[in-house]
Amino acid sequence: MSVSAIYFLDMKGKVLISRNYRGDIDMSLIDKLLPLMMDNEEEGKQSPIITHGNVSFMFIKHSNLYLVATTKKNANVAMVFTILHKIVQVFNEYFRELEEESIRDNFVIIYELLDELVDFGYPQTTDSKILQEYITQEGQKLEVAPKPPPAITNAVSWRSEGVRYRKNEVFLDVIESVNLLVNTNGNVLRSEIVGAIKMRVFLSGMPELRLGLNDKILFENTGTGGGKSKSVELEDVKFHQCVRLSRFENDRTISFIPPDGEFELMSYRLNTHVKPLIWIESVIEKHSHSRVEYMIKAKSQFKRRSTANNVEIIISVPSDVDSPKFKTTVGYAKYVPQEDKVIWNIKSFPGGKEYLMRAHFNLPSVEAEEQEGKPPIAVKFEIPYFTTSGIQVRYLKIIEKSGYQALPWVRYITQNGDYQIRVM
Amino acid sequence: MSDSKYFTTTKKGEIYELKADLNSDKKEKKKEAVKKVIASMTIGKDVSSLFPDVVNCMQTDNLELKKLVYLYLMNYAKSQPDMAIMAVNTFVKDCDDTNPLIRALAVRTMGCIRVDKITEYLCEPLRKCLKDEDPYVQKTAAVCVAKLYDINPQLVEDQGFIDQLKDLLTASNPMVVANAVAALSEISEASPSGSALFDLNSQTINKLLTALNECTEWGQIFILDSLANFTPKDEKEAQSICERVTPRLAHANAAVVLSAVKVLMKFMEMMDPSGDYIDTLVKKLSPPLVTLLSAEPEVQYVALRNINLIVQKRADILKHEMKVFFVKYNDPIYVKLEKLDIMIRLASQGNIAQVLAELKEYATEVDVDFVRKSVRAIGRCAIKVEQSAERCVSTLLDLIQTKVNYVVQEAIVVIKDIFRKYPNKYESIIATLCENLDTLDEPEARASMIWIIGEYAERIDNADELLESFVEGFQDENSQVQLQLLTAVVKLFLKRPQNTQELVQSVLTLSTQNSDNPDLRDRGYIYWRLLSTDPAAAKNVVLAEKPLISEETDLIEPTLLDELICYIGSLASVYHKPPSAFVEGRAGARRALPTRSSGSGSASPEPAAAQQVQEVLTVIPTTPASQNDLLGDLVNLDLGPSNQQFMSPAPPAPAQDSSSFDLLGGGLDSLLDAQPQPIQQSTPSMGLGGPIPQAAAPPGGVPPGNLGVLGDLFGVGSASEEYVAPKEVWLEAPKCKGLELKGTFSKRMNNYYMDMTFTNKAMQQMSGFAIQLNKNSFGLVPAQALNISSPLNANQHIDVSLQLVINAQHMQRMDPLMNLQVAIKNNIDVFYFSALVPMYLFFTADGNMDKKYFLNSWKDIPSQNESAFVINNVTLNSDEIQEKLNKSKVFTVAKRRVEGQDMLYQSMKLVNNVEILAELKVQPDNPTLNLAIKSKVVDVAPAVFHSFNMILHG
Numbered sequence A: 001m002s003v004s005a006i007y008f009l010d011m012k013g014k015v016l017i018s019r020n021y022r023g024d025i026d027m028s029l030i031d032k033l034l035p036l037m038m039d040n041e042e043e044g045k046q047s048p049i050i051t052h053g054n055v056s057f058m059f060i061k062h063s064n065l066y067l068v069a070t071t072k073k074n075a076n077v078a079m080v081f082t083i084l085h086k087i088v089q090v091f092n093e094y095f096r097e098l099e100e101e102s103i104r105d106n107f108v109i110i111y112e113l114l115d116e117l118v119d120f121g122y123p124q125t126t127d128s129k130i131l132q133e134y135i136t137q138e139g140q141k142l143e144v145a146p147k148p149p150p151a152i153t154n155a156v157s158w159r160s161e162g163v164r165y166r167k168n169e170v171f172l173d174v175i176e177s178v179n180l181l182v183n184t185n186g187n188v189l190r191s192e193i194v195g196a197i198k199m200r201v202f203l204s205g206m207p208e209l210r211l212g213l214n215d216k217i218l219f220e221n222t223g224t225g226g227g228k229s230k231s232v233e234l235e236d237v238k239f240h241q242c243v244r245l246s247r248f249e250n251d252r253t254i255s256f257i258p259p260d261g262e263f264e265l266m267s268y269r270l271n272t273h274v275k276p277l278i279w280i281e282s283v284i285e286k287h288s289h290s291r292v293e294y295m296i297k298a299k300s301q302f303k304r305r306s307t308a309n310n311v312e313i314i315i316s317v318p319s320d321v322d323s324p325k326f327k328t329t330v331g332y333a334k335y336v337p338q339e340d341k342v343i344w345n346i347k348s349f350p351g352g353k354e355y356l357m358r359a360h361f362n363l364p365s366v367e368a369e370e371q372e373g374k375p376p377i378a379v380k381f382e383i384p385y386f387t388t389s390g391i392q393v394r395y396l397k398i399i400e401k402s403g404y405q406a407l408p409w410v411r412y413i414t415q416n417g418d419y420q421i422r423v424m
Numbered sequence B: 001m002s003d004s005k006y007f008t009t010t011k012k013g014e015i016y017e018l019k020a021d022l023n024s025d026k027k028e029k030k031k032e033a034v035k036k037v038i039a040s041m042t043i044g045k046d047v048s049s050l051f052p053d054v055v056n057c058m059q060t061d062n063l064e065l066k067k068l069v070y071l072y073l074m075n076y077a078k079s080q081p082d083m084a085i086m087a088v089n090t091f092v093k094d095c096d097d098t099n100p101l102i103r104a105l106a107v108r109t110m111g112c113i114r115v116d117k118i119t120e121y122l123c124e125p126l127r128k129c130l131k132d133e134d135p136y137v138q139k140t141a142a143v144c145v146a147k148l149y150d151i152n153p154q155l156v157e158d159q160g161f162i163d164q165l166k167d168l169l170t171a172s173n174p175m176v177v178a179n180a181v182a183a184l185s186e187i188s189e190a191s192p193s194g195s196a197l198f199d200l201n202s203q204t205i206n207k208l209l210t211a212l213n214e215c216t217e218w219g220q221i222f223i224l225d226s227l228a229n230f231t232p233k234d235e236k237e238a239q240s241i242c243e244r245v246t247p248r249l250a251h252a253n254a255a256v257v258l259s260a261v262k263v264l265m266k267f268m269e270m271m272d273p274s275g276d277y278i279d280t281l282v283k284k285l286s287p288p289l290v291t292l293l294s295a296e297p298e299v300q301y302v303a304l305r306n307i308n309l310i311v312q313k314r315a316d317i318l319k320h321e322m323k324v325f326f327v328k329y330n331d332p333i334y335v336k337l338e339k340l341d342i343m344i345r346l347a348s349q350g351n352i353a354q355v356l357a358e359l360k361e362y363a364t365e366v367d368v369d370f371v372r373k374s375v376r377a378i379g380r381c382a383i384k385v386e387q388s389a390e391r392c393v394s395t396l397l398d399l400i401q402t403k404v405n406y407v408v409q410e411a412i413v414v415i416k417d418i419f420r421k422y423p424n425k426y427e428s429i430i431a432t433l434c435e436n437l438d439t440l441d442e443p444e445a446r447a448s449m450i451w452i453i454g455e456y457a458e459r460i461d462n463a464d465e466l467l468e469s470f471v472e473g474f475q476d477e478n479s480q481v482q483l484q485l486l487t488a489v490v491k492l493f494l495k496r497p498q499n500t501q502e503l504v505q506s507v508l509t510l511s512t513q514n515s516d517n518p519d520l521r522d523r524g525y526i527y528w529r530l531l532s533t534d535p536a537a538a539k540n541v542v543l544a545e546k547p548l549i550s551e552e553t554d555l556i557e558p559t560l561l562d563e564l565i566c567y568i569g570s571l572a573s574v575y576h577k578p579p580s581a582f583v584e585g586r587a588g589a590r591r592a593l594p595t596r597s598s599g600s601g602s603a604s605p606e607p608a609a610a611q612q613v614q615e616v617l618t619v620i621p622t623t624p625a626s627q628n629d630l631l632g633d634l635v636n637l638d639l640g641p642s643n644q645q646f647m648s649p650a651p652p653a654p655a656q657d658s659s660s661f662d663l664l665g666g667g668l669d670s671l672l673d674a675q676p677q678p679i680q681q682s683t684p685s686m687g688l689g690g691p692i693p694q695a696a697a698p699p700g701g702v703p704p705g706n707l708g709v710l711g712d713l714f715g716v717g718s719a720s721e722e723y724v725a726p727k728e729v730w731l732e733a734p735k736c737k738g739l740e741l742k743g744t745f746s747k748r749m750n751n752y753y754m755d756m757t758f759t760n761k762a763m764q765q766m767s768g769f770a771i772q773l774n775k776n777s778f779g780l781v782p783a784q785a786l787n788i789s790s791p792l793n794a795n796q797h798i799d800v801s802l803q804l805v806i807n808a809q810h811m812q813r814m815d816p817l818m819n820l821q822v823a824i825k826n827n828i829d830v831f832y833f834s835a836l837v838p839m840y841l842f843f844t845a846d847g848n849m850d851k852k853y854f855l856n857s858w859k860d861i862p863s864q865n866e867s868a869f870v871i872n873n874v875t876l877n878s879d880e881i882q883e884k885l886n887k888s889k890v891f892t893v894a895k896r897r898v899e900g901q902d903m904l905y906q907s908m909k910l911v912n913n914v915e916i917l918a919e920l921k922v923q924p925d926n927p928t929l930n931l932a933i934k935s936k937v938v939d940v941a942p943a944v945f946h947s948f949n950m951i952l953h954g
Helices: A027-042 A077-095 A100-105 A107-117 A128-134 A216-222 A245-251 B003-008 B014-022 B027-042 B048-056 B063-076 B081-094 B100-112 B116-130 B135-151 B153-158 B161-168 B174-190 B202-214 B217-227 B235-250 B254-268 B276-294 B297-313 B333-346 B352-362 B368-384 B386-401 B405-421 B427-435 B443-455 B463-472 B479-495 B501-513 B518-533 B535-542 B558-565 B571-575 B607-619 B627-635 B666-670 B704-713 B851-860 B878-887 B938-953
Strands: A005-010 A015-020 A049-052 A055-062 A065-071 A169-182 A188-202 A208-213 A236-239 A254-256 A261-271 A278-287 A291-300 A307-316 A322-328 A332-336 A341-350 A354-362 A377-384 A393-399 A407-421 B728-731 B739-748 B751-760 B770-773 B780-782 B797-806 B819-825 B830-836 B866-871 B891-898 B901-909 B915-922 B929-935
Touching (some): A005 A027, A015 A107, A027 A055, A027 A065, A107 B027, A107 B063, A188 A407, A236 B276, A245 B235, A254 A261, A278 A307, A291 A307, B003 B027, B014 B027, B048 B081, B135 B174, B161 B174, B217 B235, B235 B276, B254 B297, B352 B386, B368 B405, B405 B427, B405 B443, B463 B501, B501 B518, B770 B780, B878 B938, B929 B938
Antiparallel strands (some): A055 A065, A169 A188, A278 A291, B866 B929, B891 B901
16 A cells, blocks of 8 residues: 655666665665666656566656655555655755755755655655754754654644744735647647645744635625626635635635745636637748748737736757747847757737747758657746736735734736647 | 765775774764764665664664664664664663654654564553554554554554554544554555454544544545545445545645545445436546646656546546647656547547547657557547548548558558448548558558458459468468468458469468468368368358447456446556556455445336345345345356257268368359359369368267257257247346347257357456346256356357256246246356246147036136236237147147137146136137136236237247
8 A cells, every 4th residue: 555665766777865664675676667667668658657576666757866666565656656746845845956966965864854754655744844843954953852843743734833923924926827738720729727826924823814715606605796806716726735625615715724934825727718818820831951931920918908027939940950040029039959949038028919030940951860749839928917817815814812913915927837839 | 064975985994994983982973973884875885794883872862863773773673683682672762762753763663673573572662652642652653553563463463453553543633543544454454354453334434534634635545545445334424425525626635636536436336326416526526637637747647547447437527628638748658648548538429520630630740659549549539439430531541641651550450440340431442551551561550451451352453462462471470460361361262262262272271281370270270171161151151240349449347447446546546457466465355336225225227126136035045135145156056067058059060071072172163153164173182181180070979968959950850849939138238248148938859948149249258157047936947057168259149058947946936927037147247137938838748638628627617717818910810820829739629610700719738737728719800819718727827828929929
């Protein structure tokens, strides 16, 4: 049912550090993994799960590392992958960046953390804020040995008591990412908004928070809101573990005791049929053995008073092009040969505008034999003070027994998610 | 300050130096040394020789140092078991430390030291820690019990730790509860006695559900996974658990979501499928499953493999979500391939246009595996959604035009399937396919193309040339291609015999004499013999109409699917294999979905079936009243080697002497009718006497009991004139997991038979057939076990005649009288049905009364015993009626003509000596007959009427 051992490998498959939790699998078996991965790749059978005999390897890749879990049982593989990703997250929070170097630099604490994160293959405490209270890099300097923070086993396992701030503040960021997939005919195949509400909480004590959104179902349930303010139908909402799910299920109230500091309170998803915010049309003329020409038209289809910042339109080009020439009506375009891309930067792109970029490349007279794919055009952008869904924070109530006043700050941003426009 | 410096000591004599440092008085030096030891251990150096020195450092106030020493112990204790004992004292002491962190650390580490001797010392501290006041220690101790069980299960049971764990389920701290659940689940899975150790009752379930709301995300997974093993007692309980589990679908942790999905999918089985609650759940399940596709790619992969199962079980959950499975350019290949699979599963008439446009797009990508699968997917769409077939075919043709080698090959493979599915529809494209013959280098594509040529030989002008070119390289071909080539050439020969004999001979010789492959040889011999003895039969066999291929390919077999649903989120669900296939040892009992209890549902759609089961159970006193026992009973049926009732398909022994066989001899006349002169010029060496192996001859002796059947089969017998009703459908394939059963009852040579045709309309093999009859009015029991010795392959059927005998022990009056309840078992399930046995089977030959006796009997039987019936739509005249009935032992005692009507007075006698008298009124030109029946046993009347009806309409 659970993990037998966890390994950190470098890209060559060498073990950097490992922790054997159950002792039921020969630890040297890990040497088989990289060759097996290569074999699979050759046979076109890549998979994040590889079997060897009766051992299953489950692995993820992070920067220049592989994190591998092994098991001999019918493990809950969804849990295994989530704990591996969680470990990455915790280590990132501990060492800023988890990579080969940081493992060597912190092996003592990594052993300590691995001991605390997982026991006998069962994930235990994975909240880095709480872990930092008793597993510290400066452990040896402490005069008094640390004790387990009560939070570990409390119902509120994510917040310790006794947090104090002089100024009590909460920052709420509503960030919506737009996923878009457009096919070569210019039809929108998929348009979806993935929203997240991120919080930075600087509050004393054990505050009780209640967040009010213009949630359509809530409005319908309570009869409030009515026709006056617009409401939003959230399709699938996911909450941080601090939110009382059964309460939400009952009356759509989002109530919680927040962890201290930064965290993602909730995420939601909705399918929309709104116009794509930035629309791209492209004409690509390829004259084999001589040149290729691109004509890219970008159109902003949001309200005039909003502006998209730092817009990047990324166009893939064949790997053998040379002599780039660009012409743009606004912004600047550059060729990034190491990625075989052209990036067209537009610092500020107001709503209701249309810009044009032309690119011209030479092609070698001898063509490469290998066929290249046609990566879609990708767009990056950020539109502040704007949400596509129209979601609004109506209130954030903060109640703490000491009765302090706290100020919530709210910010809205819409940005690109997986934004792809296929090309002919 | 970085730890990397500890790795940099490469001097010689390092171990010696470390030893000195470890024994130093200076705390700081000691700790530095231990760190260096651990660093060496990390990079794989053997530092076990320092064991005693490191253990000496164990007694320290420094927590960091202590942790490092413990880590060292875990690594090397197993290689130094004797020295490990040295550490025991410190462990025991640490378990009593005032700092809970140290207590927990000690008990956690002790459990990881897999040395038998240590475990004895572990028991006392563990017992104490399980009752520790600090929940942090308690939750660590709970896991430690599972560790100890892994090393020494007996010890855990003897020491009562399992009861202590069970007590922890009611602890107030949610984290303790969660770990106790995890430990108990693990123990019960590992224990040989199975779940007896960990019985979830409704009360514990309630506690777990409460803890579910409060514990960490991981704890929630442990709890949900163990909930999934629980079977609620009724629909109501299932529903109330579901209500408390559904909020988990909104959890940010994908594993929590999947475990919740598992519980819901499993418990849904217990609910009224037409009820509102199922609808609500189905609606709630869809969005979280879609959201899982925005998770990390590995999690997406797990989710997709599970969604594949979920849509097979409940297609309606994601039927509107096709678009989310469209492939993104930057998806990892394993995600892309899984998405393709699901796209096909969800393809329907409504969305096929979109799907097809996508697939066409994918087919022009560069990743070969992905392109291949996309092309294949187009073919599967054509087969699945009939309306799209034409568009799919034209898309495939477009792709063939690209001339990309692997695209063409895949396209040909799927087009073969399309031909199979829609015969005589798209053959116009054959010419295009033939153009690409030269580019095919993969066996599967070659075999497919050859199949197409053979199948449509009559339409392809140069089919012979094409096949000839393949035959030239026959010996270098893959066996799959060879087999196809053999069949294709034989087909060609049967269709165009004029100038293809040479070709067929060379292929037959190549397959039988120059091949090491037994399959190929056998097939070659069979064709050879067929062609030489009876070309007409060969035609019937080789060119027989093929069953249509089924719509959905690679569906998971239903029982496996049900089992996998119980393992959602686990490796089994990703492998699509039961855990027993990849986990060593006892992988736990096979899990099955709970079923809806028959009593609870008012609107249950299958009450009839359930009731039948009940009936079967209540009337078989020897079997205890539970369905499982009935299964057991069926399984224990004697499946002995009696094959008397097996209708052997073996043809009659050849009439000719084998030496006179000549491949192209006389038998071919019928094929070569058009030829003025039959070709007789074959070489003498072609006589089949030589190459035919003896085994190919039909079995010599026919068992005596078989004579009747075989005689009947071949029309030899004379006693078979008795009316036999046509077979009716007893089991319908869609309701019986693909098994179709047709059957009838007959009597031959005074033996009773159940003549049945088993047809396998499922995708997989069926085997292990058995039959059982419930007690019935005439005490019919099978004379022997049902004999279907070989497994029944998909789309095959088999005729079986089961002899029945009357056994007084097995008599019980049924209502209706002739009702016979039957249970049929195969490897998939048990099916129940009931059929009416026609009463005429039991009419005896001595039922003919003399007139006087008839008259007296008629008078003797009181008039209230007389029943009147009307038989409609009989177009026979009275003589024909008389004759027909007579064959079935309904004897006409007298015939009288009254006012233009014929009155037939008839008598019958049943095997149990019950006499039946009848008066049948026949009016010329009136298809309606009036029947009056009199018997001392009044109950037989309806059955007699039924018999008349059947005989006269047969």
